[in-house]
Amino acid sequence: MQRLLKQSLVVTASLLALGTASLASSDLQTIMKERKLTEKDVLAAAKTYQPSGRKDEFVVFSSGGQSGQILVYGVPSMRIYKYIGVFTPEPWQGYGFDDDSKKVLRQGDIRGREINWGDTHHPNFTEKNGEYVGDYLFINDKANPRIAVVNLHDFETTQIVVNPIMKSEHGGSFVTPNTEYVIEASQYAAPLDHQYHPIExxxxxxxxxxxLWKFDYAKGKIDEKASFSLEFPPYMQDLSDAGKGESFGWAFTNSFNSEMYTGGIEKGLPPFEAGMSRNDTDYMHVYNWQMLEKLAQDPKNYKIYHGHRVISIEAAVKAGALFLIPEPKSPHGVDVSPDGRYIVVGGKLDTHASVYDFRKIKQLIDKKEFIGADPYGIPILDMKKTLHGQVELGLGPLHHTYDAQDGIIYTSLYVDSQIVKWDYxxxxxxxxxxVHYNIGHLDSMEGKSAKPKGKYALALDKLSIDRFNPVGPLHPQNHQLIDIGGPKMELIYDLPIPLGEPHDVISIAADKLKPQVTYPMGTNSRTGKQHEAMTLAGQERVERKGNEVKIYGTLIRSHINPEHVTVNKGDKVTFYLTNLERAQDETHGFAVSGYNVHASVEPGKTVAVTFTADEEGVFPYYCTEFCSALHLEMMGYLYVKDPKKKYESVKELKLQKMSKEQLESEYKKVIATNKATDDVIQSVVKFLKDKNYAKYPKVKSLVEDALDQYGKIGEVKAKADESYKKGDVNGAILWEYQVWQYMVKTADVGLRAKNNLAKELATPMKPAAQKGEEAYLKGGCNGCHVxxxxSSGPDLTGVLSRHENAEKWVFDFIKNPASKYEEDYVKTMINYFNLRMPNQHMNDQEIKDIIEYLKWIDENAGLF
Incomplete structure (x- = not known):
């Protein structure tokens, strides 16, 4: 015992990083004594502890139950990584708050009713040859029969499909071996026509x-038109699994209530639970989806319900595609072995697990050897002749998962609160x-695939009772990690889950997941395509059409552009926002105070948020994700004014309170400002005239717009001068402010005209320089450099002449900015602009192209 303790102390001291080699074992013994830890406890901690920066071997996706979400955590650390919004709004991701995620959420509305919650149950991955592929994840909603598709390239929900005929379901979402179909089985029987029918x-x-939902792998979407259903009797169907290997093409769905009992506790009749468990057996449905696929092509085999094909029981039976096998009463799990030969079923009200042999099932089908038919004409196979055997496990066997070792399976016992390892x-x-307590589903690593990994098992316990600190009457669920790598199973970790009732999990080797860390610039994450409103640096603008206002903005550390937006009360306002960052994990958020909108804008992503500006006032908007040292300064203002009201200028009131001397000083100041602004305008006008702007239609149009604004100045300036002559200095100041407004508008349009003309006059760009400009804009460089x-950063004109061996210096600086932070020149720039050049993770070719673009700028320096 002492030797074991010493060994465990040595191992744990290393794995837990409790200190250096000089750490005495007595220190660890002291900690163990103070915390009342056994060597078994310490070894369990060593098996799950992950030092900072070390990543988990497996990633687990858990249903979030009544939260309508998915929970993601790692094994063996049991660290929670993420919640994925699926059927329920999730504020951190902006899911259900930005326009594009709202569209996905609204796909789940049922017969015109908005549904904003779900009861997620069974997650499953895409498969190839029965092995898990980390491209997409499917999950069902028991409460509102729906299936969602989650794109694992960015862990976002991209599609929700509503079942057109079911009123409830439990048996989703199970996947055929090459992801041909996603299987969804109903639970509580109901009329398929959605009409009223009495229980009689x-x-x-x-x-x-x-x-059978058809999955288009290339598009990553369920094809609703190519999908179809098979009618079942009104037995309450439960879970399903698809055959693989020698049972490929077949699928299995169990059921309860073969009695077809209809309850009536309110009438003094026995409740459902009594009447539904009278028979000794219920039915496992065995059906050939490849045959059904062909039947669904011929209208004589199906009826149309709500635009959806439903193959009749009669047609399926006639084609030899549907059969029943008795199974222990109230079964709750049906799981096909990795090789596809065996189907294991657990009955909640039985103590046995039943192992069916598909070879025997197929032989009986081929010989048409049946013991009869059910009331709907479905052939019934003899249970004993289809069984490989039964094993008594304990009370309440529910679910099963397989081990990497051939023939080994694990089964959960709900009543006994145990996991049993056995040889099927x-x-x-x-x-x-x-386990603690009352386990439902369980999982071993990739345990329901064609190639299970073993190593660990997860117990999903329904009750935690006394396991954790009390947090009120609503207790957390408990996910427990079990080491199954040795001769004896060892419970090594408890993970309280405070999110709904997580019903089931599925696990995958972490190296099979290849999520992107940033988006290509301007991506709509819900479609995977470029967003129609992608906005690059320099393209920011506000467009108004009637009472619709569209703001095309950008986000980059640490400012939102534009920072001021004015709209009228009642306007429909849409912010389109593109995150110009290229560095991973530089997410920005966006919220407008009081308007119930939020968006998560990951690097490269474009989002839209729309709302009606129905409240007058001034509303800050800001970045919700702490993104930099100047995060708090990353904000702006939305001004909502009532067009029916006349507003009295606070500045005007201030002027009225000024002394004569103060007014004269203010007047001189605004005159000086206007002169300086006009000097800018005149320099731009000279440039445009000298370069014959009228030859270029686009530039000419902008100049005409600018001159239109400038033409309004004369009349206003005359009023200002007249007021001053009369001694009304206050009025003169106000009119001069109006002059300045027109000048600013003129200068804005004029400078755009100048930039456009400069592009027209500049030497033609070589292909590399064109690519460089594209990389410069998509990389968000223009967010700081003009x-x-x-601007917010230094002018890049002439940057290639500022350094010795300049091209290499610039290349190295873009590649790894931090490598230059301590150079005197860069230190000076950092101190002056109070910003550091971020690493935008440009690849080598992009950097070379940007250098060609900078050369082109220097060639045409006089034009900018």
Whole structure:
């Protein structure tokens, strides 16, 4: 015992990083004594501890139950990584708050009713040859029969499809071996026509069903038009699994209530739970989806319900595509072995797990050897003749998962609160471990794929009772990690889950997931395509059409452009925002105070938020993600004014309170400002005239617009001069302010005209320089650098002449800015602009192209 303790102390001292080699084992013993830890506890900690920066071997996706979301965590660390908004708005991601995610969420509305919650149950990955592929994830909603598609390239929900015939479901979402179809089975029988029918018509009109959703792998979307369903009797269908290997092409769905009992506790009848468990057996549905796929092509085999094809029981039976096999009463799990030969079923009200042999099933089908048919004409196979055998496991066997070792399976026991390890080929129990408490689903790593990994198992316990600090009557769920790598199973970690009732999980080797860390510039994350409103640096603008105002803005550390937006009360306002960052993890958020909008804008992403400006006032908008040292300064103002009201200028009131001397000083100041502004305008006008701007239609149009604004100045200036002559200095100042407004508008349009003309006059860009300009804009460089003038960063004109071996210096600086931070020149720039050049993660070719663009700028320096 002492030797084991010493070994564990040595291992743990290393794995837990408790100190250096000089750490005495007595220090660890002291900690163990103070915290009442055994060597078993310390070894368990060592198995799950991940030093900072070390990544998990497996990633787990858990249903979020009533939260309508998905939870992502790592194994063995059990660290929670992320919640994924699916059927429910999720504010951090802006899911359900920005326009594009709202469109996805609204795909889940049912018969015109907005649905904003879900009860997520069974996540499953895309598969190839029965092996998990980390491209897409599917998850179902039990409460509102729906299936969602999550794109694992960015962990965002991209599609929700509503089942057109079901009123509830539990048996989704299970995937055929090459992701041909996603299987969704109904739960509580209901009329498929969505009409009222009394319960007395249960057997005649109420039905179950299984839907086969066709998945278009290339598009990453379910093809609703190519999907179809199979009518089932009104037995309450439950879980499903698709065959693989020798059972490829077949699928299996179990059920309860073969009695077709209809309850009536309010009438003094026995409740559902009594009447639905009278029979000794229920039915496993066995159906051939490849045959059904062909039947769905012929209208004589199906009926149309709500635009959806439903193959009739009669057509499926006639084609030899649908059969029933008795199974232990109230079954809750049906799981196909990795090789596809065996199907294991657990009955909640039985103590046994039943192992069916697909070879025997197929032989009976081929020989048409049946023991009869159910009331709907479906052939029934003999249970004993299809069984490989049964094993007594304990009370309440529910679900199963497989081990990497051939023939080994793990089963959850709800009543006994245990996991049992057993051999389903040789039909013997090998080991069992207690869990806390009342386990439902379980999972071993990739345990339901064609190639399970083993190593760890997860117990999804429904109750935690006394396991954690009390947090009120609503207790967390408990996910427990179990080491299954040795001869005995060992419980090594408890993870309280405070998010709904996580119903089921699925795990995948972390190296199979290849998510992108940034988006290509301007991506709409919900479609994967370029957003129609992608805005690059320099393209920011506000467009008004009637009462619709569209703001095309950008986000980059640490400012939102534009910073001031004025709209009228009642306007429909849309902000389109593009994150110009290229560095990973430089996410920005966007919220407008009081208007219930939020967006998460990851690097390269474009989002839209739309709202009606129905409240007058001044509303700050800001970045919600702490993105830099100047995060708090990353903000702007939305001004909402009532067009029916006349506003009294506070500045005007201030002027009225000024003394004569103060007014004269203010007048001289505004006159000087206007002269300086006009000097800028005149220099631009001279440039435009000298370069014959009228030869270029686009430039000419801008100049005409500018001159139109400038032409209004004379009349206003005359009023200002007249007021001054009369001694009304206050009035003169106000009119001069109006002169300045027209000048600013003129200068804005004139400078754009100048930049456009400069482009026309400049030497033609070589292809490399064109690519360089594109990289410069998409990289967000223009967010800090304005060619020809100092802005948030230095003017880049002439940058290639400022340094010895300049091209290499610039290349190295763009490649790794931090490598230059300590150089005197860069230090000076950092101190002056109070900003550091960020690493935008340009590749080598992009940097070379940008240098060619900078050369082109220097060639045409006089034009900018």
């Amino acid at each position: 018509e249960y057997e005649a009109v109420f039905r179950g069903a299984v839907t 080929k040789n039909l013997k129990v090998l080991d069992r471990v207690n 060619i020809g003038q100092v």
